[in-house]
Amino acid sequence: MKTVLTIAGSDCSGGAGIQADLKTIAAHGLYGMSAITALTAQNTTGVYGISETTGEFLASQLDCIFQDIYPDAVKIGMVSSRELIHVIAEKLKEYKAKNIVVDPVMVSTSGSRLLKDDAEEALEECLFPLADVITPNVPEAEVLSGIKIREREDFCQAAKIIAQKTAGGILIKGGHQIEDANDYLYLKGEEHWFSGRRVNNPNTHGTGCTLSSAIASNLAAGNSLPESIRKAKEYLTGALEDGLNLGAGSGPLNHMYRLKDLL
Numbered sequence: 001m002k003t004v005l006t007i008a009g010s011d012c013s014g015g016a017g018i019q020a021d022l023k024t025i026a027a028h029g030l031y032g033m034s035a036i037t038a039l040t041a042q043n044t045t046g047v048y049g050i051s052e053t054t055g056e057f058l059a060s061q062l063d064c065i066f067q068d069i070y071p072d073a074v075k076i077g078m079v080s081s082r083e084l085i086h087v088i089a090e091k092l093k094e095y096k097a098k099n100i101v102v103d104p105v106m107v108s109t110s111g112s113r114l115l116k117d118d119a120e121e122a123l124e125e126c127l128f129p130l131a132d133v134i135t136p137n138v139p140e141a142e143v144l145s146g147i148k149i150r151e152r153e154d155f156c157q158a159a160k161i162i163a164q165k166t167a168g169g170i171l172i173k174g175g176h177q178i179e180d181a182n183d184y185l186y187l188k189g190e191e192h193w194f195s196g197r198r199v200n201n202p203n204t205h206g207t208g209c210t211l212s213s214a215i216a217s218n219l220a221a222g223n224s225l226p227e228s229i230r231k232a233k234e235y236l237t238g239a240l241e242d243g244l245n246l247g248a249g250s251g252p253l254n255h256m257y258r259l260k261d262l263l
């Protein structure tokens with residue numbers, strides 16, 4: 001069985017972070033493992049607390065995983081501090097990790113900052129060079145490139161700037177655009193657009209985590225990057241279209257929508 005590791009923060013309400021990743025990996029029929037960077041106290045209405053793990057303990061989790069069950073792909077989500085980013089980069093190099101998806105999580109869907117100021121630079125310097133693909137949303141891509149993204153051409157311009165930090169692909173997610181849900185991939189000088197059906201559902205807690213772990217799952221299964229993104233987007237759109245409505249705020253997706261017939 002193919003295996004996928006997620007290195008991310010825990011969302012106690014189950015909609016984003018580690019919990020969304022493990023549900024996504026399981027829904028793809030793969031074996032999921034997790035190294036937890038931080039506990040968060042959050043729910044569909046917001047993030048109420050963050051308790052980070054130590055660098056030493058994160059290193060220990062990664063040693064346990066890589067020395068025993070080697071992952072076929074690795075997804076990295078919320079990593080809020082410089083120290084933890086350094087630990088991850090060192091361990092990924094030490095164990096020659098492959099199929100690395102970096103989701104540069106900066107702000108939660110509900111608007112809370114999930115990254116300390118000094119961590120942004122470390123993310124770009126230490127993790128981007130190791131990534132097979134990085135998956136910023138539009139606001140994150142604006143921060144990383146330093147330009148405003150409004151028109152189709154802006155996606156390309158921003159990606160080219162970000163590409164100076166990575167040899168991997170840059171997937172700029174258009175979920176925050178109003179009219180459509182199209183995503184843009186810049187990979188080794190080539191452009192790919194992935195057109196999405198925009199779903200009229202305000203319950204989008206964890207869309208970014210779900211997409212990146214679905215991409216990692218598809219890479220682990222041996223798909224090319226563009227094919228992994230196409231399949232991941234299809235999975236995500238279905239989970240959103242299912243119309244689950246839990247909690248008082250922006251609720252989670254239904255990861256098990258393809259298994260409904262079993263019940």
Ligand SMILES: Nc1ncnc2c1ncn2[C@@H]1O[C@H](COP(=O)(O)OP(=O)(O)OP(=O)(O)O)[C@@H](O)[C@H]1O
Pocket residue numbers: 016107108109136137138173174175176181182183196197198199200201204205206207208209211233236237240
């Ligand atoms: N309403 C929607 N309908 C269809 N697809 C959507 C919708 N909202 C987001 N998406 C898709 O979800 C994926 C994740 O994009 P999004 O921009 O929401 O990520 P994100 O902002 O990183 O997520 P998060 O808020 O969890 O951090 C993309 O493929 C995007 O196109």
Ligand SMILES: Cc1ncc(CO)c(N)n1
Pocket residue numbers: 008009010011016017018040077078105107108109205206208209
């Ligand atoms: C733990 C965690 N990771 C990522 C996000 C991004 O939505 C979140 N809300 N919580």
